[in-house]
Amino acid sequence: MKLLDRLQNEVLTADGAIGTLLYSYGIDFCYEELNVEKPEIIEKIHREYIKAGADIIQTNTYSANAIKLARYGLEDRALELNKAAVRIAKKAAAPEQRFVLGTIGGIRGIGKSSAPLPDIEEAIRQQAEAILSEDPDGLLFETYYDFEELTTILQFIRKMTDLPVITQVSMHEPGILQNGLSLNHALKQLEALGADIVGVNCRLGPYHTIQAFEEVTLPEKAFLSAYPNASLLDVEDGRIVYESEADYFGQAAVRLRNAGVRLIGGCCGTTPKHIEAAKKALAGLAPITEKKVIPKKPITIKESIPPIVPPLSEQVKKERTIIVELDTPKHLDTTTYIEGAKALHEAGIAAITMADNSLASPRVSNLAMGSILKMKHHIRPLVHITCRDRNLIGLQSHLMGLHALGLHDILAITGDPTKVGDFPGATSVYDVSSMELIQLIKQLNEGISFSGKPFKQKANFSVAAAFNPNVRVLDRAVKRLEKKIECGADYFITQPVFTKEKIIEVYEATKHLPTPIFLGIMPLTSSRNAEFLHHEVPGIKLSDETLARMKAYEHDKEASALEGVRIAKELIDTAAELFNGIYIITPFMRYEMSIELIHYIEELDRKKNERGITHVQTISN
Structure with missing residues (x-):
């Protein structure tokens, strides 16, 4: 039975974090490189999640695009690393007949300077082609803070494959994206663009993830997914830690199911123990097919106070x-x-x-x-x-x-x-x-x-x-x-x-x-001032004539300043004709x-x- 068919009548459990386990092993280099250099480590993690009860595992390809791989000088190995990752996951999943999702992570954070959108499109297209060539059961797009990035990618990916596509946004605040769009509206837009499963992952722990889904209505055709972090992160002795008991995560999984979520996994800080607890807690529970959402009263945003004087x-x-x-x-x-x-x-x-x-x-x-x-x-x-x-x-x-x-x-x-x-x-x-x-x-x-x-x-x-x-x-x-x-x-x-x-x-x-x-x-103010500006201050260049005029008074401070003002006045004669x-x-x-x-x-x-x-x-x- 295919993934979407299973979700019609079941609440499925996905795996948890791969990076968290690799981090706990003391690995501090490119995780995706392990797909080729140490494939046995990645396979072991997949098998641990499958043993814990995960119905779905994801490939170790979150950052396996040319843009992010360039940090390690591995951009030319994107094809190799992605294809190897799918093979490892399929090998681990085959004995238990579990689903394998090819993971593609977001590139932009709160800013857009990390990469231009055309470059992102090219990198993700290349990564998706590599993953799809190994025949996964679907694609998972996760940790997208920039909604423009995700919607752009979804539109061209939807033309590339008929496989199930999962799109997950990440939020800084429960129920709202960083551009101010509500989670409910964002998920509806993703569904309209062709996503089969829509949801959230990362940044927020179970409590705030559940809170975010309170105002999310059930999609008309798609299914809801949630991969919360184990908790809010903390730092101890310079290392990132997540304080969360597995049983608590299992209870949260039930509450997510009650909110209409059908695919539940874990993100940062989650381990096979968290997934095992979620699997046990969800056992025997059918999906929610009806949900009444009581919208919260919108926050009134007051108009700005008009300035006393007009803007410059x-x-x-x-x-x-x-x-x-x-x-x-x-x-x-x-x-x-x-x-x-x-x-x-x-x-x-x-x-x-x-x-x-x-x-x-x-x-x-x-x-x-x-x-x-x-x-x-x-x-x-x-x-x-x-x-x-x-x-x-x-x-x-x-x-x-x-x-x-x-x-x-x-x-x-x-x-x-x-x-x-x-x-x-x-x-x-x-x-x-x-x-x-x-x-x-x-x-x-x-x-x-x-x-x-x-x-x-x-x-x-x-x-x-x-x-x-x-x-x-x-x-x-x-x-x-x-x-x-x-x-x-x-x-x-x-x-x-x-x-x-x-x-x-x-x-x-x-x-x-x-x-x-x-x-x-x-x-x-002086010849030395002119030389310093010309030779050492970024973005400033003086003409040879100006340097020479200031040089002529290099031993007379008062005369130098007067010449500097004369030069400025000459420039103003022209500037005042052209600029207000x-x-x-x-x-x-x-x-x-x-x-x-x-x-x-x-x-x-x-x-x-x-x-x-x-x-x-x-x-x-």
């Missing part, structure tokens, strides 16, 4: 808008900083931008300083956020704090690696890319947390993205801008530009974009240089207005 992205479309970067100090004396911020504010700028530990060197928190400027001095802060210093927990917490403080203007950037800063041995986190961070911030604006949980209120962040025009091929950089716009960027702030030709080139290359651009201008947004980057707390440039821009605009000249800046820039 809207303001700059209508009028000249100047923002100035003034980095917070590297020490605890903030007196000069506050004086500079107040002076810039009085000069008429729209906002003060504050880097997030620029060049990977610790500074006074821009969240704290931004709050002080806003609350005490009524100065609008534009806070930078890097992906370098905080993991996902820290990023969401940081953003929640910004929202609570009413700091809604943000620049989302990758951040300089720690190796360039004061603590080269520190860890760079980079849980997400800058594009993914923009998407997550926009998700908060919809009232949905990073995990998919309702946030009760929508955030109201206006998100800027970085643009480095100082590249050899500007078209590629513009393509990145277009991708950032797709991710939700409201406007762009550029790295400093040091030639008129580059300013014009940037304008021509970006005038088609629907988002405004603040063009970066940074006055040079000007971004002045204050060097070394020399805010008086920025103030002089602000007044220069204002004087330019005043003269144009007197002559009745309309600014040529298009609405797109």
Whole structure:
């Protein structure tokens, strides 16, 4: 009898974790490589689960795709490892006539930067072809956090085979995916796309998995599956452990069956003892054919609080808008900083931008300083956020704090690696890319947390993205801008530009974009400053002419600063003709240089207005 025929009238038990047992054996290399190098170990695990009562076992192929195998330099062996895995499982299953599922694990986590979707498609297609060539009883797609990834794969896999296909999503929060979609709706979509069995696995233990299924209705054609973890994980002496008694897992299996689940297995932390307990507890129980679901009252998400002033992205479309970067100090004396911020504010700028530990060197928190400027001095802060210093927990917490403080203007950037800063041995986190961070911030604006949980209120962040025009091929950089716009960027702030030709080139290359651009201008302070920026700071290049002009005053500090301002003014002459947004980057707390440039821009605009000249800046820039 085939798998789906059995599920018509039975609740079946699947196996548990393979990786957990291999981890307990002290194996710390690619588990899938064992399919060829130590097949007897994998066969032994399969037989242990079969002895425990598993009706279904899965192949040791969770990460056997070219993308994940590349971590070990084994991407060229994907075909070999997958085919070997199916043979081992079928050999172990044959004497007891158990079903074998070819397992294909998810690649993406909470972010999408791990691999582009076309690359994922190719890797999974290759893996599926290898598995299907060995004639398994079905395919199991498990641990998919990214719903787009799973639905994309399911659609082309469904065209490749008529074998049963099981699709299992993973959740950070019970009953809801990380994109905010409810589990019930997600499973219905998977059923509509052709999945024969739909369910969940990993991340959550039995308690929360059962809770997730409380609001899941019985599918019309498909069956429900659940492979919970043994429990929530813990760490003891540097090793991951799961505290869960087998009997408790058996009781949970019955509760899952009562919720309509027909295929019950285990994920992380589960062992043959857990599966044996589930098998015994489910013995003699028929599947549930009717289920009454009482939907929980939906959580009301309040609208965001409208900002008192319009977002910078809207303001700059209508009028000249100047923002100035003034980095917070590297020490605890903030007196000069506050004086500079107040002076810039009085000069008429729209906002003060504050880097997030620029060049990977610790500074006074821009969240704290931004709050002080806003609350005490009524100065609008534009806070930078890097992906370098905080993991996902820290990023969401940081953003929640910004929202609570009413700091809604943000620049989302990758951040300089720690190796360039004061603590080269520190860890760079980079849980997400800058594009993914923009998407997550926009998700908060919809009232949905990073995990998919309702946030009760929508955030109201206006998100800027970085643009480095100082590249050899500007078209590629513009393509990145277009991708950032797709991710939700409201406007762009550029790295400093040091030639008129580059300013014009940037304008021509970006005038088609629907988002405004603040063009970066940074006055040079000395010849040494110019040389350092040109040779050592990523993303900044100066012209030979500029370097020579600064070199001419290398022994006169005052004259050097005056020449740096003259160069900046010449650049502003061109920038102000083409861009409404000007971004002045204050060097070394020399805010008086920025103030002089602000007044220069204002004087330019005043003269144009007197002559009745309309600014040529298009609405797109």
